Amino acid sequence: MSAEYGIHTIDTGFHRPRFDAAYLMVEAGRAAFIDCGTNHSVPRMLAALSAQGLAADDVDWLVLTHVHLDHAGGAGALMRELPRAKLLVHPRGAPHMIDPSRLIAGATAVYGEAEMARSYGTILPIAVERVVEAPDGHEFALAGRPLRCIDTPGHARHHLCLWDARSRSWFTGDTFGLSYREFDTERGAIAIPTSSPVQFEPEPLKASIRRLLDTSPQAMYPTHYGRVEGVERLAAGLFGLVDEMVDAVRVAAGEGGDVHARLVEALRALYLRHLRAHGVVLPTEDILEVLGVDIELNAQGLLVWWARTAPA
Structure with missing residues (x-):
């Protein structure tokens, strides 16, 4: 503590x-x-x-x-x-x-x-x-x-x-x-x-x-x-990631099929790319274990938001 x-x-x-x-x-x-x-x-x-x-x-x-x-x-x-x-x-x-x-x-x-x-x-x-x-x-x-x-x-x-x-x-x-x-x-x-x-x-x-x-x-x-x-640096990263997450759900929703599964894979790739650029050297499986719950919940939340706001 x-x-x-x-x-x-x-x-x-x-x-x-x-x-x-x-x-x-x-x-x-x-x-x-x-x-x-x-x-x-x-x-x-x-x-x-x-x-x-x-x-x-x-x-x-x-x-x-x-x-x-x-x-x-x-x-x-x-x-x-x-x-x-x-x-x-x-x-x-x-x-x-x-x-x-x-x-x-x-x-x-x-x-x-x-x-x-x-x-x-x-x-x-x-x-x-x-x-x-x-x-x-x-x-x-x-x-x-x-x-x-x-x-x-x-x-x-x-x-x-x-x-x-x-x-x-x-x-x-x-x-x-x-x-x-x-x-x-x-x-x-x-x-x-x-x-x-x-x-x-x-x-x-x-x-x-x-x-x-x-x-x-x-x-x-x-x-x-x-x-x-x-x-300030962290905030700049958050702004960029929010926009990329919105883009990810827009693309996943536009392709039909299993939108949730496709969005989960997109978020995994997105976060891994940013973490590697930040210098994180943990094995990919360890990173995904740390982020597993968050990726699932983020995908759910993005899809709820998209369903509420997407153009008809």
């Missing part, structure tokens, strides 16, 4: 090591969690708190970047352990935290009942009086440390990013893509957009990334995985 500016990276243990991060921010003996993984992640979250000499009632906030289950599935279970904490969430996400039935149904449609039970467990509701909605520009503080949320659609319409003026950094959830440490080279990190179903929108995503850049951030803290610098 790394730390800078009182920010600690927690591996939630979801799927594999260094896949899914949550963050613990500590200021003057008070704490906030940013994202929380699944129900199975709760012991890791509490252990991270204890490692800093803090107790459950020292936590003031659990901030969710959005309500996809790898970020928020454990929120109800974690909040039951944090007696003084409030949940901060996008206004579109708040109803799903108070009554998670639609969230569960949507995720089950994507993953299936068996995978839902294995990976996420029972999603618990959160009492309405503990939920704070964070519209665009919402400001709050952790022990006097100023924090600000902005609305960042593109990956999901219930997505926010959190600005920490102290570290000059954004907690970006999935807005600033996926940046796995396995793909770091002497050139630094590389980021790949995530278009998982069902609310991917390429132009709003690019607009959201531009808003993040407006603050000249020192670093980003994406959920997948951990702190990254060189944000």
